[in-house]
Amino acid sequence: MAATPDTVHWRGVHHLALVTADMDATVRFWHGVLDARLVATLALPAFRHYFFDIGEGSTIAFFEYTDQSIDSFAKPAGVPYAKAAQFDHLSMHLPDEDALLRLRDRLKEHGCEVTDVIDHGFLRSIYFSDPNGIAMEASWWTLDPTGRPADHSDGRLFADPDPVPAVRELRDEGRLRHTVATRLVDGVIEDLRREGITLER
Template sequence: MKPIRYGGIHHLAMVTRDMDTTIRFWRDLLGMRLVVAMGRPGYRHYFFAISETDTIAFFEWPDAAPVEEKDHGVPVRGPVAFDHVSLAVERSDDLWELKKRLESAGFWASEVIDHGFIWSLYSFDPNRIAIEFSHPRPDVDVRRRPRLVDPHPSAVTLQGPDPVSGAWPSPSTPLDEDERRVYPGEGEKLRSPESIWKP
């Protein structure tokens, strides 16, 4: 199969019932720029820039209820699809700056924890979304030198860190040009040069 080149996480799509409180936290407290704000009556979809390539987005659904607060990484029973989001910071000092900001604003923040390949700080946003802020340890680069330290790995895990050819069927035929259509979506108006915010 032809390799796919990924460029990071374009966005994580979360839910809030109160976009203004969410903006105050992600933009004003954490310092992430609000780069897309689109909506219509009963619907908003806003994006905050985490980095040059990654964003976190929120749908505002007024009838949604915040999730139950759950500690990061603690197993649960029953239906579940998400545990927490980890955001990388460029400097280790950023972890302590975030701890200070969060606690000054009345949010709980953990101690900085050493996980062997990253140092992490944990907290929750106003929607009770579990957040981790992580800084890579300078002496351990798992992307260049992957590590297996699980004492009981599965047979699939033992096949190694790289994609295994033949694990899935290859597409039998490529898509024809007439099958490569892009359909209009909610954000069509974003291509317009018009914006309520002026540069």
């Protein structure tokens, strides 16, 4: 049942925006290991922004900032950490421009600050915040790259003019030459050991 008579027609998460200090390794892991296909890239002088298909119009997107040092860390899930900086913003998925405009107007009617519609080429978005200060976005795909074969040479979707080596491999060879390995966070292993569970590394 809708929360209000004039409901917002959410379609799930458009993209969850995270932060990486190594976009090439991120492509090799998300596309090559997790099989979450790289479906779009953006690049500005200040950052790269790459999108990975996780189904039904939803993506995980990573920022890699230019000439900006990022403190990396690893922590077990669900454990608070003051420097948890990988999260950037959450974008919710809407079906079309009309839904985006209606949500913008609804936010204004409720006294919430919201941007005008921003055209990113293959997606259009508005930006606002939740009461916790979480950066929020609502978006719709003007050219939906999910749920179909990716053409890594399509400049409409792969707009980074100087992509990381992994993207050049996908574009030129149709595959990644190698992927990356990861390790469990020590805190997770310690928690499992307390429960009598051991893992082979």
